[in-house]
Amino acid sequence: xxxxxxxxxxxxxxxxxxxxxxxxxxxxxxxxxxxxxxxxxxxxxxxxxxxxxxxxxxxxxxxxxxxxxxxxxxxxxxxxxxxxxxxxxxxxxxxxxxxxxxxxxxxxxxxxxxxxxxxxxxxxxxxxxxxxxxxxxxxxxxxxxxx
Amino acid sequence: xxxxxxxxxxxxxxxxxxxxxxxxxxxxxxxxxxxxxxxxxxxxxxxxxxxxxxxxxxxxxxxxxxxxxxxxxxxxxxxxxxxxxxxxxxxxxxxxxxxxxxxxxxxxxxxxxxxxxxxxxxxxxxxxxxxxxxxxxxxxxxxxxxx
DNA sequence: TATTGTTATACTCTATAACTATA
DNA sequence: TATAGTTATAGAGTATAACAATA
Numbered sequence: 001x002x003x004x005x006x007x008x009x010x011x012x013x014x015x016x017x018x019x020x021x022x023x024x025x026x027x028x029x030x031x032x033x034x035x036x037x038x039x040x041x042x043x044x045x046x047x048x049x050x051x052x053x054x055x056x057x058x059x060x061x062x063x064x065x066x067x068x069x070x071x072x073x074x075x076x077x078x079x080x081x082x083x084x085x086x087x088x089x090x091x092x093x094x095x096x097x098x099x100x101x102x103x104x105x106x107x108x109x110x111x112x113x114x115x116x117x118x119x120x121x122x123x124x125x126x127x128x129x130x131x132x133x134x135x136x137x138x139x140x141x142x143x144x145x146x147x
Numbered sequence: 148x149x150x151x152x153x154x155x156x157x158x159x160x161x162x163x164x165x166x167x168x169x170x171x172x173x174x175x176x177x178x179x180x181x182x183x184x185x186x187x188x189x190x191x192x193x194x195x196x197x198x199x200x201x202x203x204x205x206x207x208x209x210x211x212x213x214x215x216x217x218x219x220x221x222x223x224x225x226x227x228x229x230x231x232x233x234x235x236x237x238x239x240x241x242x243x244x245x246x247x248x249x250x251x252x253x254x255x256x257x258x259x260x261x262x263x264x265x266x267x268x269x270x271x272x273x274x275x276x277x278x279x280x281x282x283x284x285x286x287x288x289x290x291x292x293x294x
Numbered sequence: 295t296a297t298t299g300t301t302a303t304a305c306t307c308t309a310t311a312a313c314t315a316t317a
Numbered sequence: 318t319a320t321a322g323t324t325a326t327a328g329a330g331t332a333t334a335a336c337a338a339t340a
Binding site: 214217241242 | 329330331332333334338339340
């Protein structure tokens, strides 16, 4: 951490950190709001979004969400009860269950994606050149591990 | 939202949106991790941080957290049980209870703050001029409502 | 009457541990 | 024996509704 190794806390860094905090807060607000409009929780919306990209075994889903596999059981249960997701067997390994979005699940995910385009509106405030600048700065900040 | 009003989804905007998503995810990871090191949940850490700035009535705390007042009762209960927070009467209105960090609460909040300096490390990747650039871009993006 | 805080209730998310069926 | 998924359990956060004390 900055300031934890003897450097004085830099006012500019603090301000940027606060701005990022604001971005994070607003991102979450919009995410939860958009999910709620489809009667989904944040966790359910995240799983549905993942599954709308590709069918995924339960275990792998847990790794993506960085939570225990037992949690995924419940989340997928609730999505399945609403007909948005289904469990399919894996022909190659009968232990594995592959969660996949149903047709209705895909439709919901698509509508969700449109509403979840957090950065879309704020980014209209910037010119294309500024967006490229922002992209490059964020890339540098996040280092090689991003993407 | 971009693309929701007829505009074609812009690859650059999508990329920036994904980068921001990465920032948000990393921010939360670090926040929860730092909180957990003090055996605090995210919500408890947020309340303790708020109270370390200033004592706050329960109702106002709920508004800050954007949740129902009944939730705050439980969070403050658990912080109070650990001696990090206390409830004080408001001399001006006997209905009000003012939650305040204890001495130990302030100490914990201070240690937490050092570890929570999310942007500190990543920002070291940027030059001071780049940091100013990033600050200005974020300010423009967030518009007048930030801060 | 309106407001503050709490209680009671129900649901979701979370981790841990034990279980089953496969491998 | 190891792995994939589930169940059981317990704790925490959340919203809703009803309540007591105070304004």
